[in-house]
Amino acid sequence: MKRPLLMIPGPVEFESDVLAAMATPAHSHVSAEFIEVFGQALEDLRTVFAAPDGTPFVIPGSGTCAMELAVANLVEPGDRAVLTETGYFSWRMRDLLERHGAVVDMVHAPAGSAPSVEAVEAALRKGAKLLAVTHVDTSTGVLAPLAEYAAAAHRHGALVLADGVCSVGGQELRMQDWGVDVVLTGSQKALAVPAGLALVMARPAALQAFHARRAPVGSYYADWGLWLPVMEAYLERKAAYFGTPAVNNVFALGTSLRQILAEGMEARWQRHARLSRAFKAGAAALGLEQIPAEAYQAVTLTTLYYPQGKDASGLKAVTEAGVTLAGGLYPDLKARYFRVGHMGTARIGDLLTTLAAIEAAYDLPRGAGVAAAQQAW
Amino acid sequence: MKRPLLMIPGPVEFESDVLAAMATPAHSHVSAEFIEVFGQALEDLRTVFAAPDGTPFVIPGSGTCAMELAVANLVEPGDRAVLTETGYFSWRMRDLLERHGAVVDMVHAPAGSAPSVEAVEAALRKGAKLLAVTHVDTSTGVLAPLAEYAAAAHRHGALVLADGVCSVGGQELRMQDWGVDVVLTGSQKALAVPAGLALVMARPAALQAFHARRAPVGSYYADWGLWLPVMEAYLERKAAYFGTPAVNNVFALGTSLRQILAEGMEARWQRHARLSRAFKAGAAALGLEQIPAEAYQAVTLTTLYYPQGKDASGLKAVTEAGVTLAGGLYPDLKARYFRVGHMGTARIGDLLTTLAAIEAAYDLPRGAGVAAAQQAW
């Protein structure tokens, strides 16, 4: 039978209540029911991003749309931006920064690691409006030391923008405590909502920088000026219109956020950390090596080299066993590794199921991975 | 997060397509769509019961309703029935047989086993209209040697009625090949459909016995005479009315049967056997003992004594870990064992998840059960 298990780094498995909310019959975007759900979701996001003073934006779009919704409003032509390299999505960020006119100073690091805080600070010392960081890079599984970077940025007067697509809702992230000014994400990862919503949280310094800009925002759809009155209205439980919200996706977001807050952010971060420890222990017991060095391992996904002499063709047997994993994405290593997401609604049983499918598909010692994961749980 | 896992011996986890069919908008029970789905489902049941010459009955009701739908039509006051004892549901069968006037000769067996074929044959030798057998007893996990019993019954001219509530769709059962005349089941077990449908398959000798009866059937709702024209009509893709069918439940049944036949009965029985072997290996590695002796172990569920010095209170921790198991049901042993269902849509990952939850809740060697199950898979 099917009952398949999706263990890629997004989309993730969804709760049945969240899926049911996707099928809510047609509602006007200015109906009382929708206003309440959307308003509450925007409020709840402040808790999820740990940004009590933040202004949330939720618009129909992908994670890339969220990147533009963050970058386009902060960057003006000629602005200097420091960017840390941690994988494929750092290069995507570079494209976005440059598209909107930034002069980018990219601080490089070898695959599987992040630049040192010192190297980043050295770049910031040269002057920058903005430091851009991929908090967790979905391509490599690298976790950047965002809190330390942010502290360095503030020492040099730069705003801090983090791509939290693969972190928000799973990897510990404390926007206000750490001094991160803007964080963006998509719905389909640790927020556990089907893809289709672009989310940005902007704290006061970011909004100030926006209001102080002289150049118009290059993208109309991503222009905070057009969405701000809408978000403020729904926060006050009033309707407002700029573009039609993705009503059903927002109902699903509202449902998932209520579940997330019922779990609590500290508990949620700890669950993700514990799941990650268990899965990585299982993988280690099977002799599978990770891309990131230990200091840079994210808790929301694990990236693993194929066993000696094996390649992506083995993933087919994993899929046939009912578990879907993701191939490599980082250009230089693409063919040599695969990715396992364990975020959002993931449970220990999902990890055991996944390890069992890997053991069978790659002819690894049966039971060794699942036993190690269970011991480390 | 929730995404809970239900591992009791029914209801079981359902495929998302089956659940979606439960939410089909209102249809008339005489609409073209419903007639086609119901007719096809009735046909498909012949394959599932391995009874090409069978007449299927599907009516709104529980498994107990299905028992009455089988018993009430075959038994007339004063008829002699031989009944094999394998657990709680043998006693339920006794109640039903007696309610409808049978004189019951119950062939006893100690808990965890079934009567020998010799003992059953000895009882049959005394003359009986009917042999009644609980194929798999949900309370004890005991599998009865139905094929052998049936052969014995036919040597003595008795009809064979089997309670297949915990077997049909999971445990190998070949009605026509084995000479079983009537099998009953409920929807919520190995057929993987929400509870609410009572199903009976009657082969020609059973229908003959029905048509030859002199006493009216004690239950109006369970009277084959009233339902036969309805089932025959839908099989011919025509509408007919006696009682309103449970339209949405039948849509779900139709969806599940299509999935079951796509898997194929032989493959399905083998999957259940393999899952059972894996789970029982995992349990053994944890030192957990089964109720049934090896010769009598069903593949659809496993019944296990609690570890030395432990009891049902540990199941609470299993539930908190997201896995729901069932307590004991057989009166004499009720407090000493628990039950794990692994039928219908069950996958190896569900078993690993379950074993992991048991290891943690009962403080058993972490990883030992999951490793053994994975090795035996």
Next chain:
Amino acid sequence: MKRPLLMIPGPVEFESDVLAAMATPAHSHVSAEFIEVFGQALEDLRTVFAAPDGTPFVIPGSGTCAMELAVANLVEPGDRAVLTETGYFSWRMRDLLERHGAVVDMVHAPAGSAPSVEAVEAALRKGAKLLAVTHVDTSTGVLAPLAEYAAAAHRHGALVLADGVCSVGGQELRMQDWGVDVVLTGSQKALAVPAGLALVMARPAALQAFHARRAPVGSYYADWGLWLPVMEAYLERKAAYFGTPAVNNVFALGTSLRQILAEGMEARWQRHARLSRAFKAGAAALGLEQIPAEAYQAVTLTTLYYPQGKDASGLKAVTEAGVTLAGGLYPDLKARYFRVGHMGTARIGDLLTTLAAIEAAYDLPRGAGVAAAQQAW
């Protein structure tokens, strides 16, 4: 496009929340969530049946199952029962009474009417344990004067049993005030829940009669003695087991009952009365005649003769227009009339849609029916 409209006298159109509840993922019938929902539903039914002192029974089954669940427990072989004739379902009731041993005195009435209270009282005067009444007959649309009948029955010491399949939740019915002892119904009519649940409400005198019986109940599945401990347990929010409840159907029942009580019974009865008045006015404006005389017209459905020279073949065009109606069911008139249900979730718009489809299909004055219905609304 489809978005079809089902306007038969059951099943009816369901609220989307009720359908979503049908697709609830697998729950154990002894889970905390299910216990709470089932317990609350049983309580809510007392309000719906207007029977604060009633004992509710909800089991998997059709309306016919509910009839047996009522009749089998009250009737013992040789008991005398008076039965009022109002249509097809009176004859079904006769079958059930006789199956369980009653000697039935059927008080006849011409098609489209109900026996006079005097005639019923005359029959009761001869002595009877029970008066059985079809409150609203789904076949003819005849409403019986239940309150008056009940008063007469109590004058003669007979219990009153009403078939409320086509009335409970739509047609005014006050069990306790009117002195009705047992009312039965199915889920798929004015309760607006998919078919599959048999419901009975039994007041104290009925339970007393049950406890005083000497003969065993003919049907095991319908035996109150086996279900009573289960219903009492769930009412106290405890689990108990006899047969597996139709878990998903009960979730749907719980959702619908909460909606029904939010509307309120008085408001609900009035809405049904108003809808009925509007529809009947629309039909009259089209020259369509009803089966029941004015004094006997139910509010939950309308039964109409086909226009002069027309027959059931016109219903096909109604169906193609997206509206499903029901043909005749009462044997003598079957081919001469059709039935329109307007209960449960029905709205004025559904009636206009239906009348419009009838106008078009039967070539009646376009707009005359819809205008008259709207004026009478």
Next chain:
Amino acid sequence: MKRPLLMIPGPVEFESDVLAAMATPAHSHVSAEFIEVFGQALEDLRTVFAAPDGTPFVIPGSGTCAMELAVANLVEPGDRAVLTETGYFSWRMRDLLERHGAVVDMVHAPAGSAPSVEAVEAALRKGAKLLAVTHVDTSTGVLAPLAEYAAAAHRHGALVLADGVCSVGGQELRMQDWGVDVVLTGSQKALAVPAGLALVMARPAALQAFHARRAPVGSYYADWGLWLPVMEAYLERKAAYFGTPAVNNVFALGTSLRQILAEGMEARWQRHARLSRAFKAGAAALGLEQIPAEAYQAVTLTTLYYPQGKDASGLKAVTEAGVTLAGGLYPDLKARYFRVGHMGTARIGDLLTTLAAIEAAYDLPRGAGVAAAQQAW
């Protein structure tokens, strides 16, 4: 009871199958199932847009996102664009054109009408890269003579871009026959899919203009260059990645498109025309006046002045009657009119229901509107 009816000009009522597709369990965006559904949807869009030679783009976003996805790729700084004024969304188009650097020559027209073809041609004669037209303006209900405009544009070498948000799938639109180069829409209107997808169809001349551009596209997310390889891959039933598609919304789109093509575009356009005629006849019978003059009335919605002496407060009673309508949107007239959408899945019954609610809420002659609509149907 609820079963509310949403009759605003988007979102519209959805088919139950489309809603069920929104709740499809998690799928990878590179799974075989998703690739097939997305590829087929892209193909089907060519039929819906009547653009066999078109290249479809479907990305997560609102209708405004679709506007940017069209405009940003065609306009380079300094390009001259002629724009026809027909309502609020013409001004939105102006903002987008200007944001991306166009010099806009807006051809004005009084509220309720569209500029004459002569006036548009006069503006085109001055030279323009692009003619931008709102095919149906959701704010005013004005239908522009797109085919005639397009012919004029081609006489002067200008590309034709049409905002089809309120037309595609309901109002007749033949891209290839009429020579329209780019049409954009959102999912939540006549395509009958929940909001969240931005759709653009680009014909060869538009793609040529894109490939010939010298300036980078101002919006990264809307850049055809980044999405083209993805759309081409899915059309060939291969996976490709740029941004994560809104997987569940695409499943819903696929379901709706199959239904749309089963109806057929000619039949669908005719159904919309017939519905519009019926609704407008009903409104006229109630003395309600439309905003657009007869030559400019769209078939997907109707915009109506409130009755003499009445205002938007009456809409509350309409909502309480279960029908949701939309208030005015066009700045100058906002408080004086309301809007009724009748597109996508709309049926005659929906219009009767709506007219009945209007009659009651605004104390208009009961039955007059519904009768007239029914006669005109």
